[in-house]
Amino acid sequence: MLRRLLAPIALCLPLLLGAQQKQPATDATPANGVARTFLSFGTPFGGWLLMAFDSIPASRYGFRPTPVQQSIGHIAQHLENANYRLCAQFGPQKYVMSAKDSLADTIKAQWPKDTLIARVRASLVFCRDAINTLSDAQLADEMTIDTPSGPQTVLRVRWMLLLVTDLAEHYSQLANYMRIIGLVPPSAQRR
Numbered sequence: 001m002l003r004r005l006l007a008p009i010a011l012c013l014p015l016l017l018g019a020q021q022k023q024p025a026t027d028a029t030p031a032n033g034v035a036r037t038f039l040s041f042g043t044p045f046g047g048w049l050l051m052a053f054d055s056i057p058a059s060r061y062g063f064r065p066t067p068v069q070q071s072i073g074h075i076a077q078h079l080e081n082a083n084y085r086l087c088a089q090f091g092p093q094k095y096v097m098s099a100k101d102s103l104a105d106t107i108k109a110q111w112p113k114d115t116l117i118a119r120v121r122a123s124l125v126f127c128r129d130a131i132n133t134l135s136d137a138q139l140a141d142e143m144t145i146d147t148p149s150g151p152q153t154v155l156r157v158r159w160m161l162l163l164v165t166d167l168a169e170h171y172s173q174l175a176n177y178m179r180i181i182g183l184v185p186p187s188a189q190r191r
Contacts, residue, residue: 045167083123091130
C-alpha cells in the first residue's frame with residue numbers, strides 16, 4: 001500500500017524539482033532597463049498631472065488653499081520650467097528659453113488653461129525624449145554643476161531622481177487641491 005502511494009510521488013518529484021530550477025538568462029532582458037524604469041515611473045505622474053490640469057475648470061486655476069501656497073496655474077508653469085531645466089541637465093538636448101519663458105512666474109501662472117497644459121505636455125515630451133537617449137551606463141556619468149558654494153560633482157542619475165520626485169510631489173500637491181475644491185484626482189478615479 002505504501003508503495004502505491006509513493007510511486008506517483010517518485011515519478012512526479014523529478015518533474016517538480018526540474019520546474020523549480022532557475023532558468024538561464026535570455027537575451028529578452030530589455031536594454032537600459034534602469035533608465036527605462038525612470039521613464040515608466042515618471043509616466044503615470046506626468047499623465048495624471050495632465051489629466052488633473054485638464055479636469056480642473058479654468059476658473060479655478062487661481063485657487064490656492066492658503067495665501068502662501070502656489071496657485072494651480074503657478075504649479076503648471078513651475079512644472080514646465082522645472083521639467084525643461086532638469087531634463088536638459090541629464091539629456092543631450094539643451095532647452096533654449098524663449099522671450100515668454102523669461103516672463104515673471106506670476107504672469108505665466110495667469111496664462112490660459114490650454115496654454116499652460118500644452119506647455120506642460122511639451123516639457124514632458126522633452127523629458128521623455130531625453131530619458132530615451134540614455135543608456136544605463138550613462139547614469140553613472142559624473143557631471144559638474146555650479147552651486148552657490150562653488151562647483152560640485154554629481155552623478156547624471158541625480159537629475160532623473162529629481163525629475164521623478166518633482167513630478168510625484170507636484171501631483172500629490174495638485175491631488176490635494178482637487179479634493180479641496182471637490183474634484184477626484186485621476187489616480188483615485190475608477191478605471
